[in-house]
Every structure is written in C-alpha cells, then in structure tokens.
Amino acid sequence: MTTLKVGIADHGEMKARTMRIARGEEKSTPDEPTVWFASTESFARLLSASNRELLRVIHEHAPGSLEELAQITGRAGPNISRTLKKMEGCGLIRMEKGKGLKLVPNVIHDRVELVLPLIERRKKKGTRT
Known part of the structure; x- marks a missing residue:
C-alpha cells in the first residue's frame, strides 16, 4: 500500500492557492499533500483511534459488505456508512461493488503523512512563489 499525504489549510487559504495556481503564479508539486x-481538529476526528481501528478491521478481515463490517465491529450500520463516506472522500478507502447491491470497503493507504507548517510566512500581495 501507500502513504496518503495530507495538509491543513482553511477555506480562504485553499481558495487563494487555487486561484494562484489557475493564474499560473504558483505550481503544485508532486510532494505536496x-x-x-x-483544521487539525477535523483531521484528528476522522483519524480517531476508533476510526483507525475500523481501517485495521477492514484490512485484516476484508468484510464482504457494510453489514458484515457492522457485525464484526459492533458499530451501528448508519455510523459506519457515514464514517466510510468521509474516508472515501479523503481517499483513505474505496467502496467497490460486492455481491448484489452490497458495497465492499477496501483500504487504499496504510499510512498518512501530515504536512503541517508551524510557522508559515505569509506572502505579500503581488509576490510570486
């Protein structure tokens, strides 16, 4: 498996960065998240101890459906479904078609690397990276 690289940036920072890239003032690089x-809080919530345990169970037991995963973990189906939808949106898992209409979760990454600058210089307006 692979490492998923994640970063922390508020909505305003991401919008400004996207606009700089669109205008050609900044380029994204392969080593970026x-x-x-x-926020760090939203990152921590998604990768809480219980959610990391859920990923481990998916990887080790390879459940054939969300119902089977709920039985293995003892977690409620709607709770698992909501959590997995968030994880899929972040690229941690992939939901694949199983037998019939069942969805099968598969873990894509076995590690997460957080890029979190503690002290970041703010660019002055009109400067380039």
Whole structure:
C-alpha cells in the first residue's frame, strides 16, 4: 500500500492557492499533500483511534459488505456508512461493488503523512512563489 499525504489549510487559504495556481503564479508539486483538511481538529476526528481501528478491521478481515463490517465491529450500520463516506472522500478507502447491491470497503493507504507548517510566512500581495 501507500502513504496518503495530507495538509491543513482553511477555506480562504485553499481558495487563494487555487486561484494562484489557475493564474499560473504558483505550481503544485508532486510532494505536496493531495488531501486537505480545514483544521487539525477535523483531521484528528476522522483519524480517531476508533476510526483507525475500523481501517485495521477492514484490512485484516476484508468484510464482504457494510453489514458484515457492522457485525464484526459492533458499530451501528448508519455510523459506519457515514464514517466510510468521509474516508472515501479523503481517499483513505474505496467502496467497490460486492455481491448484489452490497458495497465492499477496501483500504487504499496504510499510512498518512501530515504536512503541517508551524510557522508559515505569509506572502505579500503581488509576490510570486
């Protein structure tokens, strides 16, 4: 498996960065995060101990459906479904078609790397990177 690189940036920062890239003032590089969270708190919530345990169970038991995953973990189906939808949106898992109409979760990454500058210089308006 692979490492998912994530970063933290608020909505305003992401919008400004996207606009700089669109105008050609900045270029994204392959070593930059591919997934962004609005806060360290939202990152921590998604990768809480219980959610990391859920990923481990998916990887080790390869459940054939969300119902089977709920039985293995003892978590409620709607709770699992909501959590997995968020994880899929961040690229941690992929939901694939199983037998009939069942969805099967598959873990894509076995590691997460957080890029979190503690002290970041703010660019002055009109300067280039």
